[in-house]
Amino acid sequence: MTLAETLLAGFALGMLALHLGSVLLVVLRSARAVRPHVSEAPRITLLRPVCGVEPFDRETLGSSFALDYPTFEIIFCVADPDDPAAALVEDLIAAHPQVPARLLVGDCHLTANPKLNNLAKGWDAARGDLVVMADSNLLLPPDYLRQLVGARAPDVGLVSCPPIGIRPAGAWGALECAFLNGNQARLQLAADALGLGFAQGKTMMWDRAFLERHGGLRALGNRLAEDVAATCLVRRSGLRVALPHKPFAQPVGRRTLGQVWRRQLRWSKVRREGFPMMFLLEPLNGPVLPLIAAGLACGPWAAATLAALWYGAEIALSLREGWPSRMVDVVMFPVRDLMLPAIWLATLRNTRFEWRGNAMGPGALTKLPG
Structure with a gap:
């Protein structure tokens, strides 16, 4: 040779x-993961931005109302009052009167990031000490908030998590899951096992006071994506991004090859x-x-x-x-x-x-x- x-x-x-x-x-990492024991339950505001209606939205947004956590509120945010997602959210809120939830409508130009601009009104209205941002296509398990709170530690500035693709339909839905799971989630979970966690915009739980001290939502808008800005902000502060003991599911359904390509390119x-x-x-x-x-x-x-x-x-x-x-x-x-x-x-x-x-x-x- x-x-x-x-x-x-x-x-x-x-x-x-x-x-x-x-x-x-x-x-x-998975083998040693245990269901977190949460000795204290700080009040949480769950922020869910919505824009348009996708096939699984009734299920994924509806999962917000089945969370097993003592003190939380839900704030849905939509930029356009004519967005069809607003009617869906209003139906879900009316069907779950026992859960404190509201829909806020309106947009601002706080940053160059439309998602953050949509969330800004919810951030300002939040009453929780902890604020969780969860994308509309994420399916939340009942212990979602408990998992996030259980991942907190003195050296943690942000709890975040990559999604796991489930329920693919057709070959291109399977391709989307191949990217999400065996490539992206594998690398992010492995990095977290080494103490090198990265933020993922699907889920981000902030200590409200911490982020306000470091510039608030505006500080997350100085990059193309809020998760990149979040990772940099947390690491500059001398803290780390932590992931919960298991990732959360995102129903994928049917995709086209073009959709998969454009998303991965973005x-x-x-x-x-x-x-x-x-x-x-x-x-x-x-x-x-x-x-x-x-x-x-x-x-x-x-x-x-x-x-x-x-x-x-x-x-x-x-x-x-x-x-x-x-x-x-x-x-x-x-x-x-x-x-x-x-x-x-x-x-x-x-x-x-x-x-x-x-x-x-x-x-x-x-x-x-x-």
Whole structure:
């Protein structure tokens, strides 16, 4: 074996070891996770921004009313009074009179982030010491707030969590779950196991006083995404982002390939703008380069063996954690990994993207027509 082949083989084995190590970290983290015992229950305000109506919204927004927590209120926020989501929320509030909940309507221009602008009125009206922001498509389990409170610690500035995709319909729904689970959630859960948690906008629980001391919602609007700004803010303060003992579900349903591509491209651009050095390493994410290296160094049998170990570990992790693991789900794992380099290359062009009718980019927000 030549020196070049030895280096290629070493690279392939090293990347496989890192992949298997991330899977092991997630398994060990899950194995030692226990239902949190919450000795105190600070008052919580749950903020849920809504914009438009999606297929699972009645279920996901309705889950807000079944939370097992002694003192909480729910504030739904919608920017446009004519948004059909407003009527859905009003129906849910009327069906659960025993739960303190209200809908606030209106928009502001506090930041260049339309989600934060929608939430600003809810933040101002919140009565809780802790404020939880939860996206409308997140399905909240009854112990959702208890899990978040249980993850608090003196060195924690923010509790956040990536979503786990469930109920995919069709091949492209399975592809969306492959990105959410075996790639993104695996990496974020592994990072948290090492004390390097990242914020995820799906769920963010803030100590209201802490965020106010550090600039409030306006401070979260100085990046393309509030979760990137949140991670940077917390780390600058000398604290860390913590994740609860298990992630929360997001029903996915049916997707098109274009929807999956645009969503992944948007998130890739957010990472490029927020964590440029990490973004430069993203071509190493996935097995494409290790498989090429193994094939060049040792032949097709080595690449096939590496692929079997790589995907075998992901399949085992998905089965253990209860993530979608049907044949169509497993087939989408390599499709996802083939898309990763293309997404990275496409991201190199710029960091501008469209989100909910808004053209977003560094320091600017432009409402698109229609």
